[in-house]
Amino acid sequence: MTWILPENSQLSFEGLSTPLHVLKGLGSGSQGQVYEVELAGERLALKWYLPACIARDRQLESRLAAAIGATAPSASFLWPIALLRPTAATQAQLRCRESGFGYLMGLRPPGFVGAIEHYGGRVDLELRQVLRACLELTDAFHALHSRGLCYKDISLGNLFLEPSSGRILICDNDNVDVDGRDLGSVLGTPGFIAPEILMGRARPGANSDLHSLAVLIFRLLTRHDPFRGALEREIRCLDEPARRRLYGEDPVFIFDSEDQRNRPDPELHPAPLVTWPIYPRELQALFLQTFGPGLREPGRRALTGQWQEALSRTLDRRQLCPSCGQENFPAIGADAPAAPSCWNCGTVLPPPLELELPCARVVAATGTTLHRHHLDPLQPPQWDAPFAEVVAHPSDPQLLGLRNASGSDWEVTLLQGRQITVAPGMSCNLAALRELHTDGGVIRVRR
Amino acid sequence: MPTFPNVRLANRPLHFIYLCDCSGSMAAQGKMQALNQAIRQSLPGMARVARENPEARVLVRAVRFADRAHWHIAEPTPVEQLQWQDLQAGGVTAMGEALELVAAQLASPPMEERALPPVLVLISDGQPTDDFEAGLALLLRQPWAQKAVRLAIAVGHDADQEVLQQFIGPDPEAQLPAGEVPGASGEMPRHRTGGSGRSPRRPLQASNATTLAQYIQWASTAVVGAASMPASRVDGDVSGSNIPLPDLPPTMVDMVEDVGPVVW
Ligand SMILES: Nc1ncnc2c1ncn2[C@@H]1O[C@H](COP(=O)(O)OP(=O)(O)OP(=O)(O)O)[C@@H](O)[C@H]1O
Ligand SMILES: [Zn+2]
Numbered sequence: 017m018t019w020i021l022p023e024n025s026q027l028s029f030e031g032l033s034t035p036l037h038v039l040k041g042l043g044s045g046s047q048g049q050v051y052e053v054e055l056a057g058e059r060l061a062l063k064w065y066l067p068a069c070i071a072r073d074r075q076l077e078s079r080l081a082a083a084i085g086a087t088a089p090s091a092s093f094l095w096p097i098a099l100l101r102p103t104a105a106t107q108a109q110l111r112c113r114e115s116g117f118g119y120l121m122g123l124r125p126p127g128f129v130g131a132i133e134h135y136g137g138r139v140d141l142e143l144r145q146v147l148r149a150c151l152e153l154t155d156a157f158h159a160l161h162s163r164g165l166c167y168k169d170i171s172l173g174n175l176f177l178e179p180s181s182g183r184i185l186i187c188d189n190d191n192v193d194v195d196g197r198d199l200g201s202v203l204g205t206p207g208f209i210a211p212e213i214l215m216g217r218a219r220p221g222a223n224s225d226l227h228s229l230a231v232l233i234f235r236l237l238t239r240h241d242p243f244r245g246a247l248e249r250e251i252r253c254l255d256e257p258a259r260r261r262l263y264g265e266d267p268v269f270i271f272d273s274e275d276q277r278n279r280p281d282p283e284l285h286p287a288p289l290v291t292w293p294i295y296p297r298e299l300q301a302l303f304l305q306t307f308g309p310g311l312r313e314p315g316r317r318a319l320t321g322q323w324q325e326a327l328s329r330t331l332d333r334r335q336l337c338p339s340c341g342q343e344n345f346p347a348i349g350a351d352a353p354a355a356p357s358c359w360n361c362g363t364v365l366p367p368p369l370e371l372e373l374p375c376a377r378v379v380a381a382t383g384t385t386l387h388r389h390h391l392d393p394l395q396p397p398q399w400d401a402p403f404a405e406v407v408a409h410p411s412d413p414q415l416l417g418l419r420n421a422s423g424s425d426w427e428v429t430l431l432q433g434r435q436i437t438v439a440p441g442m443s444c445n446l447a448a449l450r451e452l453h454t455d456g457g458v459i460r461v462r463r
Numbered sequence: 464m465p466t467f468p469n470v471r472l473a474n475r476p477l478h479f480i481y482l483c484d485c486s487g488s489m490a491a492q493g494k495m496q497a498l499n500q501a502i503r504q505s506l507p508g509m510a511r512v513a514r515e516n517p518e519a520r521v522l523v524r525a526v527r528f529a530d531r532a533h534w535h536i537a538e539p540t541p542v543e544q545l546q547w548q549d550l551q552a553g554g555v556t557a558m559g560e561a562l563e564l565v566a567a568q569l570a571s572p573p574m575e576e577r578a579l580p581p582v583l584v585l586i587s588d589g590q591p592t593d594d595f596e597a598g599l600a601l602l603l604r605q606p607w608a609q610k611a612v613r614l615a616i617a618v619g620h621d622a623d624q625e626v627l628q629q630f631i632g633p634d635p636e637a638q639l640p641a642g643e644v645p646g647a648s649g650e651m652p653r654h655r656t657g658g659s660g661r662s663p664r665r666p667l668q669a670s671n672a673t674t675l676a677q678y679i680q681w682a683s684t685a686v687v688g689a690a691s692m693p694a695s696r697v698d699g700d701v702s703g704s705n706i707p708l709p710d711l712p713p714t715m716v717d718m719v720e721d722v723g724p725v726v727w
Contacts, residue, residue, distance in 0.1 A: 017508065018677055018715050046685070046694040046709055068710040072697060111715045136517030137472060142465050169695050173515075191695075201698040209696065239470055241518075253610045254475060255580045255705040259693070284577075287470035294468075336465065343465045360468070 017041055020049055020064055020112045027109065029100040036100070038062070045173070047190075052123060062100065063190070064118035075199040076190065080119055083192050089159035092152055094121045094176075094187045121187070124176050128185060131175035135239055139179045143294065143343040144334055144383065148182030150233045151327040152399060156186055157229055158320035161222050166195040168220040170228045171205035172235060183399065195222040204228060206259050207241060211311055214264035223314040230306040230318065237295060240288040242307055245270035245278035248285075269307035271300070294359045296333065296345050299326045328389070328397070332378040339363040348377060369416070369446060370462040377462070380416055380446055382408045391456040403454060407443050417443035418452070418459075427453040474518050477579040477691050478539060479509075479683070480568075481525040482561050483550055484587035484618070490552035494588060494618050497672040501679040503547045509683040510543045512691075519579055519691030524568070529554030532561035558591035558626070559598030566598070569607040580690050580706050581611040584682045585630050588618040595626055612690055612706050615666045616678050627666035634664040663708040677712045685709035 019041040021027065026035040037054040044050070048065040070076060080099055088095035096119040107115060133139045134146070141149075153175070160167060167189075174188040191202045198219045203209055210227035212218040234242045243262050251258045268278035270285070271292060280288050292300070302318040310317035333345045337358035344365055346356035356365045369380040373390040385402035388395035403422035409415035419442070420426050426438040429450045438444045438452070451460040481502065489495040513521035522539035526532055527550050535550065565583065568574070602608045615627035628634065661667065663686075669675035688694060689709050696707070 017680070018673075018712070020713070020715070046688075066710060067713050112713045113716060114713065130515070132515055132517065134467075135472075136514070137467075137469065140466050143467055146467060171695075173694075203696040203698065205695050206693040239467075239472060241473070244473060249577070252577055253580055253607070253705075254577070255610060256693075256707060257705055285473045287472060290468050290470050341465050 017044065018111065019051070020066075020110055020116070021051060021062075022109060022111070023051075025109065027106045028103045029106060030103055031098070032100070036062070047188075048118065053120070055120070059123050060097070060120050061094070061123045062118050062120055065116055067112060067114035067116055070116060073201050075201075077117065079193055079199055080190055082194075083189060084119070086163075086165075089163050089165065090156050092156035092184055092186055093160075093189055094124070094185050095189055096121055119190070121189070122185075124185065124187070125178075127180065128176040128178045128183075131172045131177050131184075131236065134177060134179070135172055135235060137239065141179050141182065142383070143345075144331060145179065145182030146236055147327055147331050148399065149177045149184050150236055151324065151331065151397075152182070152184045153186075153232065153236075154229065154320050154323040154327060155397070156184070157225060158324060160192070161195070161225070161320060164195055165192055166220065166222040166225050167192055167228075168200065168225065169202050169204050169208075170225065170232055171208045172232065173205065175232070181400070206256075207243075207263060208232065209263065210314065211264045211267050212314060214260065218314070223317065226317040226319065227306065227310070227314070229320070229323070230303060230310075233323065234303055234307075238288045238291040240270075240280070240285060240291070242269055242303070243267050243278065245280045245285060247278045249281050267307075267311055269303070269311075271304070272308055273304050274308075294345065296330055296347055298347070299330050302326055329376075331384075332376055332390075334381050334384055335365055335368050335379050336381045337361060337363055337365060343381075348379060371418075372460040372462050374457040380406050380418075380461075382406055382413070382416065385421075386459075388456065391454070403456065404459075406446075409445075416446045418446055418449070419443040422454060424455050472517050474520050475577055475579045476539070476575055477519045477521050477687065478569075478574075478581040479521060479523045479542075479687060480565055480581065480583050481523075481535075482558075482565065482583065482585045483525060483527050483535065484556060484558070484589065485527045485529040485550050485552050485554070486556040486589055486592075487529070487553050488589050488621070489618070492619075493672070495550060495552040497675055498586060498618070498679075499547065499549045501672070501676040502683075504676060505680045505683045506542065506545055506547065508680055509687060512684045512688050513542050516688065516692040519687075521687060521691070526561045526564050528557045528561035530557060532557045532564050534564065555592040556587070556589050557593045558585075558587065559593040559595040562595070562598030562602040562630075566602040566605055566608065569602070569605040569611070571607065574607050578607070581607055582682070582686055582690055583608070583611050583613045584679075585613070585615045585627065586618060587615070587622050587627065589621055590623040591626055595629075599629060610705060612686060612704070612708070614663060614682050614686065616675065616682075617666045617668050618675060619670065620668075622666065624666050631664060631666070634662065661711050663711055664704075667711070673715065677715065681709075681712045685712075 021038050023040045025038050028035045039052045042050045042052050047069045048063050051062045053060050053062045083096050098120045101117045168191040176185040193199050203213055208228040208231045210224035213220050213224050268275050270278050270280050306317045330345050335344045340361040342360040371378045375393050376390045384406045386404040387397045387402050389397040405419045405421050407417050407419045420438050420440050428436050428438050430448050431450050449461050521542045523542050523545050525535040527535040613631050615631050667678045690706050
């Protein structure tokens with residue numbers, strides 16, 4: 017790789033009082049090169065634009081300046097921190113004569129991988145972590161859109177995730193713009209671009225973000241493309257005109273409720289036939305909506321709030337199959353199917369133990385966590401800080417307990433009416449529990 | 464332990480074929496070594512792009528041509544398994560025959576029914592000595608060759624630009640009336656030229672080892688990426704071809720340590 021900024025060098029930039037230590041090149045993309053750098057003792061990432069990218073996108077610098085002036089909509093964005101222009105001395109050291117600029121952002125922390133690693137099946141995640149990642153992604157877009165901003169180019173390439181937790185980070189925030197202002201030339205990434213943008217009928221904005229977001233969620237949940245089914249089978253050479261047909265001129269969702277033309281081919285497209293049926297109807301309905309009427313009428317696409325609700329309800333219904341251990345998400349309460357069976361092995365799932373919280377009903381299954389939003393709908397979920405977690409007894413995995421992950425004592429009423437206190441860090445046997453009082457509200461066990 | 468189901472991903476082959484001039488003149492000034500080095504050095508980057516594109520199976524082959532043309536790597540080889548054996552220079556320039564060999568492989572069968580557009584990279588430092596026109600005609604009769612991304616790299620200044628341009632196909636910009644700036648009518652330039660009038664639709668001029676390595680790297684990474692999993696699109700990306708080509712690498716200033724032969 018030929019790096020424009022010399023690796024292992026000290027470079028000065030306008031507006032920086034100390035020199036920046038360029039440690040090494042991390043990678044390159046179609047727009048620029050990304051470096052690991054150190055500034056005043058802090059490790060950061062620097063994106064340096066290629067001259068052709070700067071020449072093509074005349075609003076780039078002003079968009080970046082605006083983003084830097086505003087704060088990140090949420091902690092999930094690797095938001096631009098500072099714009100860097102080389103001093104004359106630095107320019108002379110660059111391997112590219114044309115002058116350029118770049119921006120600083122947070123460095124991807126260890127443990128995070130490109131979302132493509134999950135898509136390509138090279139990291140092991142549990143379904144709940146994938147759902148969590150989708151939920152965090154929608155939270156991030158909800159926050160972005162709520163500020164009147166839009167992203168324009170979300171795709172698998174701009175998303176990092178942490179397999180062990182399902183936490184996400186969104187990079188490449190240089191196309192972010194005020195919705196409707198249209199300062200910029202990016203259209204999106206093929207496969208993710210909304211049909212009206214691909215066909216030139218509209219400009220990218222918050223509405224087209226909703227399409228791209230749905231594509232990304234679908235691809236994370238199913239490891240397949242929502243528009244590659246029988247119609248793709250008919251394409252010999254998958255090139256630009258073919259993509260235009262598939263995603264723009266005549267897009268048909270592979271599971272469309274009426275149009276059967278584009279169903280997955282079991283030979284060519286096995287993944288979605290396995291993965292799609294795992295998810296509850298409520299979640300499937302949002303895809304059917306966004307990739308059904310929403311394809312032609314952007315106003316009918318599922319909104320970020322709907323995704324948040326459906327994804328978090330799905331997570332709350334997680335049950336582990338008693339015979340194969342796989343995660344299942346059958347509906348509970350009034351919508352519960354008579355005898356739900358495991359998508360993986362067909363075993364009938366026993367009726368689960370449910371926890372009733374002020375704002376949710378959550379199925380008790382090992383690994384399930386409870387968060388602030390389960391107690392108070394106005395609280396952000398704070399994914400990295402659950403106040404309770406369902407745990408298995410260390411010597412008897414069938415015995416489920418609820419671990420107090422909060423900072424304060426729980427007052428617990430057992431089935432026989434006895435009162436006990438569960439201190440932070442301790443767990444109590446769910447089989448013996450009637451209700452417990454946390455500082456945020458009451459949890460009742462429903463059997 | 465529950466895990467995400469281990470599903471088989473949908474993917475398509477992407478055939479990448481080098482056509483390498485091994486005529487005697489390539490022995491001069493270390494050009495042959497520079498090409499061997501450039502290709503060998505480019506493989507890790509190519510493997511990385513292949514890894515980032517799970518929907519493509521990147522398969523590499525190579526033809527060498529001198530007195531005759533031969534498959535240097537006959538078996539379509541997954542890039543991560545590829546080991547580059549050095550090419551040796553010596554002989555004349557049977558470029559036409561090389562195109563015939565490739566034409567036979569792009570017929571269906573042996574081509575798969577469904578694939579991504581193939582990428583053909585022709586590298587030469589001289590003039591064909593056999594019937595280039597016949598070879599090219601045979602090649603371009605194959606639908607897969609018509610769909611292919613065809614790139615050409617001229618090593619040094621004695622390459623036959625005319626012939627390389629014929630291999631690539633007509634350059635849409637060359638047909639503009641004299642004096643008209645490409646893209647002047649639209650907002651953006653139609654071509655991603657890299658800012659110096661260069662275009663991937665014209666032979667890429669590699670005048671030293673560094674530039675040669677850059678172009679090889681570009682073809683084996685950025686172009687493979689574009690042909691398999693496309694990158695972000697911007698306004699004005701409508702190019703004349705069926706695969707919008709990525710920007711050429713920026714012109715880099717030579718640093719003393721990796722300057723190859725200065726003049727060829
Ligand atoms: N903040 C970061 N920390 C660590 N690595 C990063 C960071 N941002 C980007 N990278 C890495 O740098 C490489 C290039 O980045 P990126 O894909 O954003 O470039 P790009 O030019 O915008 O490409 P494209 O637009 O084609 O996606 C990638 O390998 C990416 O993983
Ligand atoms: Zn099971």
